[in-house]
Amino acid sequence: MAENTAENHQKSSKITLRPIQLSDIDDFMVWATDDRVSQYCIWDTYTSKDQALDFIKNNAMPHPWFRVICVENRAVGSISVSPNSGNDSCRGELGYVLAYEHWGKGIATKAVKMVVSSIFREWPHLERLEAYVDANNKGSQRVLEKAGFIREAVLRKHRIIKGKSRDMVVFSIISSDQHLDS
Amino acid sequence: MERHSDSDITIRPLDISDSEDFINLYADEKVRKFSSRDAFTSKEAAIEYFMSTDIPHPWIRAICLSGRPVGSISVSPFYGTEKCRAELGYVVASDCWGRGIATAAVKMAAKAVFVDWGHLERLEAVVDVENPGSQRVMEKVGFKREGVLRKYYLLKGRPRDAVIFSLLSTDDPLS
Numbered sequence: 001m002a003e004n005t006a007e008n009h010q011k012s013s014k015i016t017l018r019p020i021q022l023s024d025i026d027d028f029m030v031w032a033t034d035d036r037v038s039q040y041c042i043w044d045t046y047t048s049k050d051q052a053l054d055f056i057k058n059n060a061m062p063h064p065w066f067r068v069i070c071v072e073n074r075a076v077g078s079i080s081v082s083p084n085s086g087n088d089s090c091r092g093e094l095g096y097v098l099a100y101e102h103w104g105k106g107i108a109t110k111a112v113k114m115v116v117s118s119i120f121r122e123w124p125h126l127e128r129l130e131a132y133v134d135a136n137n138k139g140s141q142r143v144l145e146k147a148g149f150i151r152e153a154v155l156r157k158h159r160i161i162k163g164k165s166r167d168m169v170v171f172s173i174i175s176s177d178q179h180l181d182s
Numbered sequence: 183m184e185r186h187s188d189s190d191i192t193i194r195p196l197d198i199s200d201s202e203d204f205i206n207l208y209a210d211e212k213v214r215k216f217s218s219r220d221a222f223t224s225k226e227a228a229i230e231y232f233m234s235t236d237i238p239h240p241w242i243r244a245i246c247l248s249g250r251p252v253g254s255i256s257v258s259p260f261y262g263t264e265k266c267r268a269e270l271g272y273v274v275a276s277d278c279w280g281r282g283i284a285t286a287a288v289k290m291a292a293k294a295v296f297v298d299w300g301h302l303e304r305l306e307a308v309v310d311v312e313n314p315g316s317q318r319v320m321e322k323v324g325f326k327r328e329g330v331l332r333k334y335y336l337l338k339g340r341p342r343d344a345v346i347f348s349l350l351s352t353d354d355p356l357s
Contacts, residue, residue: 042263086336087218087335087336087337088335088336089336090333090334090335090336090341091333091334091335127333127341128331128332128333128334128341130331150332152329152330152331152332153328153329153330153331153346154328154329155304155306155328155346155348156304156326156328156348156350157266157267157303157304157348157350158264158266158267158304159263159264159266160263160264160265160266161263165266165303165304170329170331172331172332172333174332174333175333
């Protein structure tokens with residue numbers, strides 16, 4: 001599959017994942033306060049630094065698997081895997097968000113690929129990594145396809161986003177789907 | 183095939199006196215095959231589970247044939263940003279299979295739960311890929327088969343592929 005020119009340029013910029021710190025607050029505010037970014041997310045646009053600090057301290061930092069996506073060590077987004085319990089513990093849900101100015105450069109795809117290549121080893125009980133994407137969010141659907149996820153179904157009126165129930169496309173990658181070179 | 187008039191098949195709230203019938207229902211290994219419930223180690227354990235989990239369930243009904251309980255059907259809600267949907271589950275005694283009982287019960291339960299829960303928009307069912315009987319019930323009622331979710335859940339500790347079905351409050355079978 002041919003990669004677009006923008007992705008080839010971006011390959012020289014180092015993309016890394018690391019745990020979030022309180023000092024990331026200003027970078028966090030860049031994407032969290034942007035309606036274009038929150039449009040297809042289940043959370044509402046953040047309106048205050050206190051709200052963001054509360055999320056970072058009480059949600060992101062204690063989260064079972066939450067990382068900020070960094071370009072040259074500056075946080076430009078975040079990515080997380082949420083586990084399930086009991087008879088649902090074989091699956092985990094992937095979520096990610098990226099600041100608007102960094103869209104279209106292959107950063108989200110790279111971050112997702114990095115998670116896929118490590119999460120199944122970190123969580124040996126995990127069989128399935130899944131993601132739910134608003135049916136109208138074509139950009140995010142392309143990210144998952146490029147990262148090797150399989151599109152399984154469109155689930156009608158599956159989640160409430162911005163006050164209305166939405167059709168969501170469910171994607172998954174199975175531990176045995178992985179290729180050794182990713 | 184023996185068919186019953188739909189008026190023979192009813193659904194009603196559970197009663198504490200249903201515990202004996204529930205124990206017998208789940209003692210049947212054909213019923214347990216695709217159920218998350220394991221065999222109980224004792225009658226006391228079974229009664230305890232019935233009282234602590236079945237009786238207080240947010241939405242559960244006994245499926246009755248001519249007034250006699252032969253199964254149960256339940257709808258489990260989701261919360262927060264997922265409260266527009268709920269998950270259907272049911273069991274029917276194996277000696278009552280093939281008579282349209284589950285189909286009738288699911289139709290009645292779907293109509294009732296959309297009335298009881300005005301905010302509910304989607305009723306979904308997750309059916310093991312190796313359970314064609316239940317897949318046919320969903321199709322006969324008018325649920326839409328949306329796709330197959332790979333290694334979606336654990337059944338008796340093993341990851342299973344499952345077919346996901348949905349019925350919307352606005353779908354035809356209900357209007």
